[in-house]
Amino acid sequence: MHFTSEQRHDDGVLEREFTLGEIPGILWTPAVTSAPAPLILIGHPPLGLRRMYPRLAARARHYAAEYGFAAATVELPGSGERPLLPGVEQARASLRRALAAGEAVGDEIVDALVLPLVEQAVPEWQAALDACLSLPEVGGPVGFEGGVISIGIRLAVVEPRIAAANLFAGSFVPAAMFEEARRVTVPLQVLLQWDDEGNDRQTALNLFDALGSTEKTLHANMGGHTGVPHFELDAGARFFARHLK
Template sequence: MHFTSEQRFDDGVLEREFTLGEIPGILWTPASTSARAPLVLIGHPPLGLRKMYSRLAERARHYVAEYGFASATIELPGSGERPRWAAVEQARADLRRAMEADEPVGGEIIDALVLPLVEKSVPEWQAALDALLSLPEIGGPVGYDGGVISIGIRLAMVEPRIVAACFFAGSLVPAAMFEEARQVTIPLQLLLQWDDERNDRQAALDLFDAFGSKEKTLHANTGGHTGVPQFEVDAGARFFARHLR
């Protein structure tokens, strides 16, 4: 891990950009602390860190300033400043064509879009987790927040250092991930926009039902894809406060 920039904010948050090999990332930590902080990994859709920055930074800085957590994210394969990924670009084009034609999005398109991303990105998240937990200011335990939900499912299934997760519901989930969801047993909170024009409500509810966790909570709010209420940021933080301390 190589830090490339540093910025200190008035709310007591230190933001550092880093690279891990070819992978860019951002780390937010308390600017001054005597204790090693729990860590929240913040997932995001494959739109690029620069485009997603304001939304990611809002959540991360809230976690740091109000709860003393460290927060970090990394660029997904084929996104942002990373090299283009031809197979995934083709799958995205197929998805756009189906949606523009108002056609059902078939399982083949979903698998081609999501499964390669899961296979490549999960080991990268684990490598980032290794590097982050080696820093003297971060001590765990670890939570996972956000989407792509299939990446979060796989991480929650294979990574024992992640002890709680707050997922954003999405219906573009390969059928194979439902079986993996049944093997996820950590505490979960699932955020669902009830009127989400991009996601199928029933598919999201079916996935929630599939999770094997004894403690799982569904937060459903009226509104579309971008209408997540502001109070859900603090609801997620309180969820992690219960499980990371």
């Protein structure tokens, strides 16, 4: 982990950009900690860190300033200035054509769109986790929040340091991920926008049903993909406070 810039905000939160090999990322840490801060990995859709920055930074700074959590995020494969994933780009083009034509999005498109992203992104998230936990100001337990939901599911299955996850429905889910979902055991909170124009509601509900955790809560709100109520930010923080502190 190589830090490339740092900024101390008015709320005392320290924001540092870093690179991990060729992967850009951002780490936020609280102003004062009496012990290493629990860590939340903040996931996001593959739209690029710069485009997602306002939303990611708002969540991370709230968690750091109000709850004493550290938070980190990394650029996803094929996003931002990282090299494109050719197969994924072809799948995105097929997805756009299907949606423009009003056609159903087939399983082969969903698999090609999501599975390569999961395969490459999850080891990178684990490497970022290794790097963050090597810092004296950051410690466990660790939570994961956000999307792509398939990445969160895979991480919850393969990464034993993930103690809880607040997953955001709203992305396409390959059929193979339902079997992985049954292997998830950590406490879960799942956020679903009921009128999400880009998300099949029934698929999201079926996925929630498939998740194997004995403690899981569904937060369903009216509204579209970007209409998440502001109070869900505190709901997520309280969820992590129960399980990471």
